[in-house]
Amino acid sequence: MPRRPHTLRFGKIVILGAGPCGLACADELTRLGYRGWTLLEAAPVAGGLAASVVDPAGFTWDLGGHVVFSHFGEFDRLLAELFAPGELLHHDRSSYVRFRDRWVPYPFQQHLQDLPAEDAEACVHDLLDVACRRREQRLPADADFATWLHGMYGSGLVERFFGPYNTKVWVMPPEQMGSSWVAERVAPVNPDEILTAFSGTAPPARCWGPNSTFVCPSGGGTGEIWRRLATRLEGDLRTGARVVAVDPEARTVTLASGERIGFDYLVATGPLNRLTTMTAGVPSSVRASAGRLRHTTVAVVGLGYRAPTTDERSWLYFPQKNVPFYRATNFSKYAPANVPGADTDTFSAWMTETSMFPRTHLSCSRLISACDRSVRCHGLVSEHAPLASAHTELIEYAYPVPTLDRDAALAEVVPWLETRGIYPRGRFGTWRYEIGNMDHAVKMGLDIARRLVNGTAEELPATAPAAVAVAGGRV
Ligand SMILES: Cc1cc2nc3c(=O)[nH]c(=O)nc-3n(C[C@H](O)[C@H](O)[C@H](O)COP(=O)(O)OP(=O)(O)OC[C@H]3O[C@@H](n4cnc5c(N)ncnc54)[C@H](O)[C@@H]3O)c2cc1C
Numbered sequence: 001m002p003r004r005p006h007t008l009r010f011g012k013i014v015i016l017g018a019g020p021c022g023l024a025c026a027d028e029l030t031r032l033g034y035r036g037w038t039l040l041e042a043a044p045v046a047g048g049l050a051a052s053v054v055d056p057a058g059f060t061w062d063l064g065g066h067v068v069f070s071h072f073g074e075f076d077r078l079l080a081e082l083f084a085p086g087e088l089l090h091h092d093r094s095s096y097v098r099f100r101d102r103w104v105p106y107p108f109q110q111h112l113q114d115l116p117a118e119d120a121e122a123c124v125h126d127l128l129d130v131a132c133r134r135r136e137q138r139l140p141a142d143a144d145f146a147t148w149l150h151g152m153y154g155s156g157l158v159e160r161f162f163g164p165y166n167t168k169v170w171v172m173p174p175e176q177m178g179s180s181w182v183a184e185r186v187a188p189v190n191p192d193e194i195l196t197a198f199s200g201t202a203p204p205a206r207c208w209g210p211n212s213t214f215v216c217p218s219g220g221g222t223g224e225i226w227r228r229l230a231t232r233l234e235g236d237l238r239t240g241a242r243v244v245a246v247d248p249e250a251r252t253v254t255l256a257s258g259e260r261i262g263f264d265y266l267v268a269t270g271p272l273n274r275l276t277t278m279t280a281g282v283p284s285s286v287r288a289s290a291g292r293l294r295h296t297t298v299a300v301v302g303l304g305y306r307a308p309t310t311d312e313r314s315w316l317y318f319p320q321k322n323v324p325f326y327r328a329t330n331f332s333k334y335a336p337a338n339v340p341g342a343d344t345d346t347f348s349a350w351m352t353e354t355s356m357f358p359r360t361h362l363s364c365s366r367l368i369s370a371c372d373r374s375v376r377c378h379g380l381v382s383e384h385a386p387l388a389s390a391h392t393e394l395i396e397y398a399y400p401v402p403t404l405d406r407d408a409a410l411a412e413v414v415p416w417l418e419t420r421g422i423y424p425r426g427r428f429g430t431w432r433y434e435i436g437n438m439d440h441a442v443k444m445g446l447d448i449a450r451r452l453v454n455g456t457a458e459e460l461p462a463t464a465p466a467a468v469a470v471a472g473g474r475v
């Protein structure tokens with residue numbers, strides 16, 4: 001059984017990982033008057049998955065298409081502390097799905113009137129059919145994702161969009177995934193609204209979801225947020241400090257350099273399966289549960305073109321098998337400073353994301369050529385625009401996959417660690433995609449700091465399904 005939340009009087013807090021969660025935790029500890037923390041980051045810079053890089057040609061890239069939006073006042077306040085009003089650029093989402101010969105506004109299921117007539121007819125027919133059936137019989141709470149999709153949207157939409165798109169993103173068929181995470185991640189449909197849209201009298205709202213508006217730092221990419229937060233921390237933040245072993249009995253972490261650091265409480269924001277492997281004394285059943293957790297790897301290919309930024313859209317989805325990426329983000333549109341000299345009359349920048357199984361052999365040059373071909377072929381830049389830069393980032397742990405047995409695995413692993421004063425938090429610490437965005441990571445970091453210092457309860461529990469409005473991201 002987990003111990004009661006600790007009230008910290010004497011003790012040392014070590015934080016593993018200086019991504020949004022670890023940084024927010026250290027910042028909050030300082031605010032609460034506890035300055036004895038040590039924040040250990042394996043990478044040379046802070047920011048984790050939300051960091052940004054500048055390539056040799058001067059293009060800035062995020063590690064995959066990040067949009068900054070928030071469910072939490074505390075996240076908004078943090079942004080307001082770190083940025084002067086003009087330093088954040090505000091955007092209305094403009095997002096589309098490539099379908100056959102056309103662009104269908106996102107969310108796809110709310111714009112069936114924009115499909116070719118035959119496709120629209122099949123989708124609407126099946127959608128109305130399942131809506132009737134749902135009135136008679138609710139979907140089971142433990143339905144797998146495929147059953148949930150079929151039950152919510154019908155075969156027409158699943159075959160045309162949800163099936164291919166989700167299989168591409170998750171590199172796993174929806175049958176092998178749970179559905180408890182969908183909440184705000186997959187937009188609902190109202191059959192009456194869909195029919196009204198066909199009559200042309202009342203188009204459905206195009207601003208579904210919490211990311212219908214978002215912000216982007218005017219320079220430095222999304223990573224600028226975390227660079228600034230790391231800079232304002234006054235304390236023991238160490239980069240290039242990889243933790244390789246955790247000993248819950250001796251209460252030490254060991255760094256790759258061999259140095260040992262003592263802790264009373266450890267907040268661990270790296271991947272949970274790795275944490276379990278490097279922790280001494282973990283029973284084999286707990287280790288086996290952690291071993292069942294699945295994740296995707298994503299290859300981000302940033303393509304900089306010597307061609308002006310003319311496309312007004314924010315990001316685009318590609319369910320097609322013959323397009324390597326599932327999403328392309330118009331990164332020069334997010335902020336002019338994302339291209340060299342902030343010169344969007346000369347440059348444009350598309351950031352593509354391709355999902356794959358972890359440890360897949362990747363030929364970067366082949367992927368770059370395939371992405372470039374698709375970007376041109378779908379008209380995102382002109383056929384003859386010179387390529388000014390091609391930058392690749394491989395994100396080994398990209399998406400924590402909500403598999404059918406994920407929650408059972410987490411229910412074994414997390415309590416074992418917590419009873420030993422080790423608190424896994426953040427995107428891959430909790431392994432819960434539904435609370436896997438930057439604002440969630442910050443909230444978890446703030447809350448665990450408060451719990452350790454004041455004994456207050458956390459709002460986003462690490463194992464049980466979150467009770468608050470969660471998960472505003474994009475699938
Ligand atoms: C492709 C992609 C797209 C995304 N899009 C969005 C979006 O649009 N909006 C949004 O809000 N969020 C988005 N996210 C999620 C966002 O990146 C995460 O929410 C956020 O980075 C999580 O922060 P974290 O601190 O929990 O974890 P991380 O960012 O993963 O940070 C963990 C840190 O721990 C460090 N670490 C790991 N192991 C060790 C070790 N052994 N020793 C020392 N340090 C270690 C890592 O180097 C890393 O810096 C996206 C993520 C991806 C991959």
